[in-house]
Amino acid sequence: ETGVTQTPRHLVMGMTNKKSLKCEQHLGHNAMYWYKQSAKKPLELMFVYNFKEQTENNSVPSRFSPECPNSSHLFLHLHTLQPEDSALYLCASSQDPGGGQTYNEQFFGPGTRLTVL
Amino acid sequence: TQLLEQSPQFLSIQEGENLTVYCNSSSVFSSLQWYRQEPGEGPVLLVTVVTGGEVKKLKRLTFQFGDARKDSSLHITAAQPGDTGLYLCAGAGSGGSNYKLTFGKGTLLTVNP
Numbered sequence: 001e002t003g004v005t006q007t008p009r010h011l012v013m014g015m016t017n018k019k020s021l022k023c024e025q026h027l028g029h030n031a032m033y034w035y036k037q038s039a040k041k042p043l044e045l046m047f048v049y050n051f052k053e054q055t056e057n058n059s060v061p062s063r064f065s066p067e068c069p070n071s072s073h074l075f076l077h078l079h080t081l082q083p084e085d086s087a088l089y090l091c092a093s094s095q096d097p098g099g100g101q102t103y104n105e106q107f108f109g110p111g112t113r114l115t116v117l
Numbered sequence: 118t119q120l121l122e123q124s125p126q127f128l129s130i131q132e133g134e135n136l137t138v139y140c141n142s143s144s145v146f147s148s149l150q151w152y153r154q155e156p157g158e159g160p161v162l163l164v165t166v167v168t169g170g171e172v173k174k175l176k177r178l179t180f181q182f183g184d185a186r187k188d189s190s191l192h193i194t195a196a197q198p199g200d201t202g203l204y205l206c207a208g209a210g211s212g213g214s215n216y217k218l219t220f221g222k223g224t225l226l227t228v229n230p
Binding site: 031041043094109 | 121147148150152157158159160161162165167205207209216217218219220221222223
């Protein structure tokens with residue numbers, strides 16, 4: 001138990017569906033992240049939120065829409081996905097990386113295994 | 118673009134053997150983290166190394182950060198089946214980009230009883 005929870009753990013959706021992934025952290029952190037993990041590829045950073053503000057969008061297609069209503073919750077809204085979007089989607093959190101801390105330790109949730117048919 | 122190369126990609130050994138996995142880059146990192154990921158789960162942080170030449174020990178695991186902060190190694194002594202998993206290294210940028218971690222593809226370790 002890392003203090004970061006994600007729901008659902010598994011999701012199967014068609015290309016025309018709309019679904020949302022949810023992440024919640026109980027660590028008092030103020031930065032949250034979405035990553036995509038595909039087979040044979042390194043983890044790809046998708047979005048970063050710091051104090052609820054989006055500070056990074058790593059050229060992610062608009063069919064992925066993040067939302068961060070507060071420092072503890074992060075959502076990823078999915079719409080009109082493609083089969084190549086099938087992957088493990090990981091959420092992570094850390095302390096404010098710009099608050100004088102010299103290094104950034106990220107704590108990950110268990111992930112949502114997404115399959116797009 | 119910062120890249121991290123991990124080697125070997127796959128490693129299958131018997132219980133009780135020792136092993137070393139490597140993480141190399143041409144870029145300098147302000148810190149480097151090692152994670153272990155089990156199937157169906159997210160990565161779990163094992164250690165963070167910050168200073169060039171730093172060595173940290175976690176029970177049977179020894180982590181080293183290169184003097185130039187471009188590479189790192191993880192040595193496991195007397196491996197056990199519970200050590201099985203995907204070992205990931207991740208390097209952090211410096212200054213304002215220290216929140217961005219660059220991950221390697223990982224080393225998939227299997228320890229057979």
